[in-house]
Amino acid sequence: MMEIHDIEVVVFDVLGTLVDEPGGLRAALPDGELVTLWQQHVETEQQRIADGLRPYVNSEVIDREAAEVVAARAGLTDPAAIARLATAGQKLPPWPDSVAGLDRLARRFPVIGLSNAGRRALLRISAHAGLRWHAALSGETVQAYKPAPEVYRLAIDTAGYPPERVLMVATHAWDLRGAQAAGMRTAYVERPVGDPPAGTDAFDGYFGGLGELVTASGIPESAPSGR
CATH class of the missing domain: 3.40.50.1000 (HAD superfamily/HAD-like)
Incomplete structure (x- = not known):
């Protein structure tokens, strides 16, 4: 040691x-596939920024995008609910x-x-x-x-x-x-x-x-x- x-x-x-992080997201997204979808979006967008394919945006922007992707998959349309979901990565x-x-x-x-x-x-x-x-x-x-x-x-x-x-x-x-x-x-x-x-x-x-x-x-x- x-x-x-x-x-x-x-x-x-x-x-x-x-x-x-996954545990916190699961609390907001009980469906494991949605957690995976969220994480994949975050990883992909951070990599695109690293590769120079996208200008830098902070994690709050990417999390908002991830929430919209997840909401679309889950059929969630309420703007207030999507806004709350976007903060799941902070809890x-x-x-x-x-x-x-x-x-x-x-x-x-x-x-x-x-x-x-x-x-x-x-x-x-x-x-x-x-x-x-x-x-x-x-x-x-x-x-x-x-x-x-x-x-x-x-x-x-x-x-x-x-x-x-x-x-x-x-x-x-x-x-x-x-x-x-x-x-x-x-x-x-x-x-x-x-x-x-x-x-x-x-x-x-x-x-x-x-x-x-x-x-x-x-x-x-x-x-x-x-x-």
């Missing part, structure tokens, strides 16, 4: 890593260890959220899930979606340390590969909805949950908060 002894700042992916439950894990890590490290969610969406996601940050950064600031390198550079610049002193934590191997390419240290945290590492991946740490990561940081469970 990786020991966190030369890290100055911890950066977290949010969607999937700290909140259950996501945290994983059981997320809130306590962040609080404990924040006793020792500056903790930063780094998300593809737009700025306003990230604010609402954090508030709904009870996630407390020292800083919460959105790819909207640099008009890009991870794994674009400028998104990781935003986190590194905000941290104010060399990238090798900044740890990126995510449940998506593709996200960690992007962080690794930017020079950051990397830690994979297993979640039911993640993108598992491939045999060719060589991340700095692999953890079965956020509690294992906190233990590796050497923070006593009863340590008083210094922030």
